[in-house]
Amino acid sequence: MRGRKLGKAAFLSIVRNPMRSLLTMLGIIIGVCSVIALMALGEGSQRDIEEQVASLGTNLLIVRPGSTHMGGVRGGAGTLGSLSMADAERLGEGAVYLQGVSVEVREQAQVIAGGNNWNTGVFGVSLAYPQIRNYRLESGAFFDERDIRTRAKVAVLGRTVADELFGGENPVGARIRIRNVPFEVIGVLEPKGQSPMGSDQDDLILAPSTTVLYRLGDGRTVRSIVASAVSAGAMESAKDEIRDILRQSRRQLPGAEDNFRIFDQSEINQAATRVTGTLTLLLTSIAGVSLLVGGIGIMNIMLVSVTERTREIGIRLAVGARPRDVLVQFLIEAAVLSLFGGILGIAAGLGLAWGLYVVAGMSVVFNPAVIVVAVLFTGAVGLFFGYYPARKAARMNPIDALRFE
Amino acid sequence: MSATILVRDLTRVFRLGDVEVHALRGISLSIERGEFVAIMGTSGSGKSTLMNVLGCLDQPSSGEYLLEGTAVSRLGAERLADIRNEKIGFVFQGFNLLPRTSALENVELPLLYDRRRRIADPRGSATSALQRVGLGDRLDHEPNQLSGGQQQRVAIARALVTRPAIILADEPTGNLDSRTTLEVLSVLQQLNDEGMTIVVVTHENEVAAYAGRVVELRDGRVLRDFPVEGRRHAATDLSQIYGGER
Numbered sequence: 131m132r133g134r135k136l137g138k139a140a141f142l143s144i145v146r147n148p149m150r151s152l153l154t155m156l157g158i159i160i161g162v163c164s165v166i167a168l169m170a171l172g173e174g175s176q177r178d179i180e181e182q183v184a185s186l187g188t189n190l191l192i193v194r195p196g197s198t199h200m201g202g203v204r205g206g207a208g209t210l211g212s213l214s215m216a217d218a219e220r221l222g223e224g225a226v227y228l229q230g231v232s233v234e235v236r237e238q239a240q241v242i243a244g245g246n247n248w249n250t251g252v253f254g255v256s257l258a259y260p261q262i263r264n265y266r267l268e269s270g271a272f273f274d275e276r277d278i279r280t281r282a283k284v285a286v287l288g289r290t291v292a293d294e295l296f297g298g299e300n301p302v303g304a305r306i307r308i309r310n311v312p313f314e315v316i317g318v319l320e321p322k323g324q325s326p327m328g329s330d331q332d333d334l335i336l337a338p339s340t341t342v343l344y345r346l347g348d349g350r351t352v353r354s355i356v357a358s359a360v361s362a363g364a365m366e367s368a369k370d371e372i373r374d375i376l377r378q379s380r381r382q383l384p385g386a387e388d389n390f391r392i393f394d395q396s397e398i399n400q401a402a403t404r405v406t407g408t409l410t411l412l413l414t415s416i417a418g419v420s421l422l423v424g425g426i427g428i429m430n431i432m433l434v435s436v437t438e439r440t441r442e443i444g445i446r447l448a449v450g451a452r453p454r455d456v457l458v459q460f461l462i463e464a465a466v467l468s469l470f471g472g473i474l475g476i477a478a479g480l481g482l483a484w485g486l487y488v489v490a491g492m493s494v495v496f497n498p499a500v501i502v503v504a505v506l507f508t509g510a511v512g513l514f515f516g517y518y519p520a521r522k523a524a525r526m527n528p529i530d531a532l533r534f535e
Numbered sequence: 536m537s538a539t540i541l542v543r544d545l546t547r548v549f550r551l552g553d554v555e556v557h558a559l560r561g562i563s564l565s566i567e568r569g570e571f572v573a574i575m576g577t578s579g580s581g582k583s584t585l586m587n588v589l590g591c592l593d594q595p596s597s598g599e600y601l602l603e604g605t606a607v608s609r610l611g612a613e614r615l616a617d618i619r620n621e622k623i624g625f626v627f628q629g630f631n632l633l634p635r636t637s638a639l640e641n642v643e644l645p646l647l648y649d650r651r652r653r654i655a656d657p658r659g660s661a662t663s664a665l666q667r668v669g670l671g672d673r674l675d676h677e678p679n680q681l682s683g684g685q686q687q688r689v690a691i692a693r694a695l696v697t698r699p700a701i702i703l704a705d706e707p708t709g710n711l712d713s714r715t716t717l718e719v720l721s722v723l724q725q726l727n728d729e730g731m732t733i734v735v736v737t738h739e740n741e742v743a744a745y746a747g748r749v750v751e752l753r754d755g756r757v758l759r760d761f762p763v764e765g766r767r768h769a770a771t772d773l774s775q776i777y778g779g780e781r
Contacts, residue, residue, distance in 0.1 A: 135647055146635060445631050448592065449645035449693070450620020452613050528592050532631060 140463040143435075144470060150431065155471030157427040158511070161420025162472050162504050165413060166479025169500045171486065172409045174493035179402040183395055185322050185331065187263045189359040191228075191368060193217075193376065196389035213352040213390065215339070218256065220379045221357060227368035230258035231357045233339045237346045241335065243295040243306040250291050252308055252335045254342025260319075262358045265336070270302035270317030278338040281345060285313040289321035289332040311345055313337065365394055421507065424471065425515035432464050432519035443523050444531030457524035464516020465509050472508025476501055538601075539700055539732045540566040540589060545598035546755075547584050558584040559595070560755035566701075566734065571727040573746035573763075574736045581755040583705070586736045590623055590703045591615045603700050620648050624694025628706035630686040632678045632693075638665060639674040642693045654697065664692040668722050684715030691722055701732045708742055714777060720745045721769035745769055 144151045195212050215233060222231040235254035240247055259265070260272060273284050285306065292301050301315045322331040343349060359368035369392050376390055436443070443456055483494045547559040558581045566572055576582040587593035588600065591607055594615075600608040607618055624645075625631075632641045642661040646654050654660045665671055668688040678686050687707060694702045704723065708716040724745060727733050735746060743749050744767045751759040 441631065442633055445633065446644070446648075447616065448590075448619060448625050448631075450616050450648040450697075452616040452648070454613070455616075455648060529587050532627065 136459050136462050137466070139459065140466040143463060144467060151467065151470070154427055154431040154467060155424075155474065157420065157424030158468055158471030158508055159424075159475040159478060161417065161424050162475025162508060163478040163482060164420060165417040166476050166500065166504060167482040167486070168413050168416065170479070170483035170494040170496055171492060172406070172413060173495035173497055176402075176406045176409075177495055178493055179405070182323075182325065183399060183402060185264055186325060186395060187356065187358060189362055189365060189368075190262065190395055191357045191359060191365070191372065192393040193355040193357070193372060194353075194391050194393065196387075196391060212350065213355055214350070215343070215352060217376055217379050218352070218355045220375055221355065221372060222256075222258075224375045225357070225368070225371050227359055227364045227371050228357045229360045230262045231355065232256035232259040232262055233343075233352045234259075234354045234356055235339055235342045235347055235351070236353045237309070237342055239309040239346060241291070241295065241306055241308050243301070243304060246295045248291060248294040250288075250333055250335060252285075252337060252342055252346060254337055254339040254347070256339050259336065259356070262356050265322065266320040268318045268320045269300060270315070272317055272336075273338050278340050281340045282338055283311060283313045283341060283345070284316045284337065286317040286319060286336040287315055288319050288334040288336075290330055291333060291335055292318050308335070308337075309346055369394065417507075421511050424508075425468070425511040428464055428468055428471075428512060429515040429519060431467075432460065432516055433522070435463075436460065436519045436523045439523075440526065440531050440534040443526050444528050444534065447526065447528035448532060453524040456526075457520045460520035460523045461513055461516050464520065465512035468508045468512025468516075469505065472505055475508075476504055538565040539568045539570075539603055540564065540734075541599075541601040542589075543599045545585075545588065545595045545600060547581075547588060547593070548596045557755055559588070561598070562752075562755070562757055564750060564757065564760075566732065568700075568732055569727070569730050571724070571733045571745075571747040572735070573743040573749045574734060574752065575738060575740075575743055575749055576752035576758075577738060579754075580752040582736050582738075582752050584755075585752065586703060586705050586734075589701075589734065590625060591618050616648070617650065620645060620650075620697060621653065622700040624691075624697060624699040624702040626687065626690050626694050626702060626704035626707045628709040630678070630683070630690050630710070632686055632689055634678055637675050637677055638670060638681070638689045638692075641678070641689055642696050645693060645697045649697065660696050661692070664696040665689070667695065667726075668692045682715065683711050684718045687711065687715070687719050688722055691719070691726075695726070695731075701734060702726070704733065704735045706737055707735060708737070708739070714773075716742070717769050717773045717776070721773055724769050 193213065213233070218231055218233045221228065225231070232255050237252045237254075238249065239252050240249050257275065257278070260267075267286070268289070270286070272286060273282060276282070277284055285308070287295070287301055295301065295306065296304065301318060304315045306313050306315060319332065319336070325331050343352070357368070357372065359365045372392055373388065377388065380389065382389065446456060480496065483496070486492045487494045542562055542564040545559055545562040546557070549556040549558060562585060574582050574585060584593070588595050591602070595608050598608065599606065602618065602622055605618070607615065610618065633644065639658070639661050642664055643657050646657040646660065649657070662671070662674060665674060668691050670685060670688055670692065673681065673685060678689070681689065691702070707723070708719055711719060720742065723733055723735070735742065737743060744763065746763055747766060748762050749759070750757060
């Protein structure tokens with residue numbers, strides 16, 4: 131038996147009945163098309179979510195004062211509840227699983243520049259902050275070691291703040307007043323957009339930690355400490371390390387409950403994973419149902435085709451085809467039909483996703499693995515649903531088949 | 536030299552519910568190489584059943600069937616398919632060509648199943664088979680572009696192409712008018728003259744007159760088995776009757 135000839139015969143039988151072949155393949159085409167398009171969109175939105183999570187900071191860990199003390203009496207809580215610059219310094223010196231530690235002193239303040247004013251959060255931070263939080267400079271410079279030591283009145287503006295106060299002008303070098311304290315603008319940050327929680331990450335001012343703490347704040351309250359772990363795999367070790375160092379730094383007795391809390395991105399990641407997990411399940415069921423329907427369509431047409439071609443089968447058996455040859459011939463036809471539909475469906479799906487990208491601006495990701503799987507799967511669908519009709523053909527009695535009218 | 540076909544006490548019983556139908560009731564027959572035999576009989580005489588058994592499309596209920604010395608009556612479906620491919624060429628009443636397929640491809644069809652590659656050059660062999668039946672200029676014609684006589688000659692070429700031990704023709708002229716009947720018979724006679732063993736099943740005495748021997752069946756038994764006296768020659772008749780016309 132010559133496989134190449136059988137493949138050609140199968141191909142010809144599809145081309146000779148173009149309308150019927152198209153209708154037969156329609157189920158597979160629509161199924162594969164929707165799967166490919168939805169996969170591209172699904173992966174696109176997953177990538178968006180991942181990028182948003184990453185924009186929060188690389189392997190970000192956030193330390194906050196313990197909640198039991200959040201509403202506590204100020205006098206005693208000053209040392210126990212709140213975090214301090216010293217805590218951050220000890221973390222920076224002692225931790226091996228952290229590659230950057232920064233305090234975050236936050237003051238909500240009215241900011242004035244010329245005739246404009248804006249209310250925003252002023253963050254007193256350490257040098258490592260931009261790296262931890264993934265902020266990059268658009269223009270100007272960041273403050274340095276000396277600025278922190280001297281409590282320099284310098285500020286780096288987020289994109290939103292720069293736009294609100296200066297419109298289109300470059301604010302670097304300009305003077306602003308934060309709660310009536312004069313500052314010099316030394317840089318502007320690149321825009322980061324929304325956080326996964328929906329807040330504007332560009333509506334802020336960064337200034338040296340000491341400046342904000344002593345010139346704007348109460349000289350004591352550090353709102354939080356942020357740090358980035360050396361790698362995603364080191365997150366748990368880094369958390370343990372932070373806990374050890376902070377308990378020591380804050381002189382907590384053994385067995386006492388932590389008077390601080392450590393947060394990481396895992397909650398956000400879990401939510402994102404849940405969403406994509408649901409999406410994947412949905413897509414898989416759509417794929418399953420549509421390929422099932424498409425497969426049944428193929429089986430139906432193959433059964434009709436086997437009946438129509440009873441005489442041909444009789445002739446083939448009479449001139450020496452073994453039952454197995456007939457089986458293989460019809461299996462190949464079903465598989466080729468299904469594969470053909472799959473390939474058309476992939477083309478249509480890619481076109482649809484591309485159209486959504488161009489017209490609606492949706493983010494799409496084309497995954498070659500999905501295409502390979504789609505091709506293999508449609509071939510398998512053809513073989514599976516083609517088997518019953520093919521077996522029916524192969525089991526025909528040549529005498530009856532030849533007499534069939 | 537042993538016979539091409541040797542059949543002993545062949546029976547074939549069909550069961551239709553509780554009823555047993557004895558289509559063949561013990562047939563013994565020997566056909567030598569190079570013979571042209573007409574199997575005759577009325578409908579129900581068992582000639583179609585015998586034809587199916589001789590063509591390895593059906594298995595006898597009992598008895599023995601040797602085809603070129605091979606006992607084929609006990610072979611499985613796969614081996615029977617090989618025997619049909621290698622040793623038997625069929626010609627049917629209804630031509631049974633594949634539609635929308637060129638004459639050449641129709642003739643090549645059996646070679647698709649030539650597992651042992653007995654025929655080295657399928658395309659060349661198919662072409663020369665069509666030339667032998669006088670259709671060398673119709674290679675690319677599809678069945679619906681050919682007359683009945685031409686279609687039957689394509690079918691004969693298809694039977695020839697595997698160089699079989701025997702050509703089995705089942706009412707080969709049943710669908711043809713008298714002129715094309717003569718055309719087809721002359722092709723068969725010509726092949727027979729070249730040494731091919733041919734068995735024709737027919738109920739028409741006119742057709743049997745062109746064979747060399749007649750085996751007449753009745754009720755599943757051989758009624759008579761006799762050589763044809765005054766055998767007619769189809770090519771001669773053709774030129775006498777339709778002489779000048781082309």
